[in-house]
Amino acid sequence: MSNDQVDELFTIRNLFYVGAYQQVINQCTNPSTEPSYEDGKLERLVFLYRSYIAQGNCDIVLKEIDDKQPIDLKVTKLLAQYVSADKAGKQKAITEAQTIATDELSSNNRSVQIVLGTLLYREGLYEDALRLLVKHSKNLECVALIVQIYLKLDRTDLARRELNATKNWAEDAILAQLIEAWIGVQIGGPKYQEAFYIFEELSQNLAATTVKLLNGQAICNIHMGRYPEAESLLLEALNKSQSDPDTLVNLIVCANLTGTPKELIDDYTTQLKNIAPEHSYLVELEAKSQLFEECAKRYTVAN
Secondary structure, three states, rough: OOOOOOOOOHHHHHHHHOOOOOHHHHHHHOOOHHOOOOOHHHHHHHHHHHHHHHHHOOOHHHHHHHOOOOOHHHHHHHHHHHHHHHHHHHHHHHHHHHHHHHOOOOOHHHHHHHHHHHHHHHOOOHHHHHHOOOOOOOOHHHHHHHHHHHHOOHHHHHHEEEHHHHHHOEEEEHHHHHHHHHHHHHHHHHHHHHHHHHHHHHHHHHHOOOOOHHHHHHHHHHHOOHHHHHHHHHHHHHHHHOOOHHHHHHHHHHHOOOOOOHHHHHHHHHHHHHHOOOHHHHHHEEEEEEEEEEEEOOOOOOO
16 A cells, blocks of 8 residues: 555454454455455455454355465465364464565565464464564554564563554554553553553444453453452453453453352363363463372372
């Protein structure tokens, strides 16, 4: 899109960023919202298929995108293959992603950068993801993913530096506000309240009370000790989506902090195991359980 073109994907972008995936799908399949320029039409398709992936509807993506499509759609299909594949299938997708990421021509494509960056991030290949994402030319979504990686690595200093540099050209953008909220949650203290206000304001401004924004508000409330408010937000998120793993993890955390009956916590944990058996929370829980069992074996109960 050239500088003199209006961003006809403005609404679609922002709805996607806050997790309003069904609204994105509705917008992208509405003929009246089709952009007037070819690059916009292609980018709209990418947002459409990424929304299907976010909803867990990878089959649609795998069925509709073939090998004759542009690289933008091919990498989107590759992300769908990765998300829906078994361990061997995931490794195959990763290998292909790494090959595309090192191709000079492909790696300068904004869709390749963000979609493959997302795939590599999800696999925990942070160095590979960063090498690809830093090639961006003022792509705010790439910046957002770079910040998420820095926060994952507990490098809040680098995340803040990235945000400050971005403010020179995207200070008022909704995604820039989200980035600031994520960093605020990581920093803590008074930043929890500031982050809460950002999540709350975005919900109101976009008329999109999404699972993602509800979880953001709930996390801030948990850190500020406002457990009933956090639980209320999380139950609202659960009503919107029974299959969102982050909502279930946050409900488990909140329930443990409020002395909720073990049976309910076990129910949430079972739900999480059913929908996301490899979630990092479950992996860590299993590791700590095994460590506890090993420690317990060192002691015997006196008769």
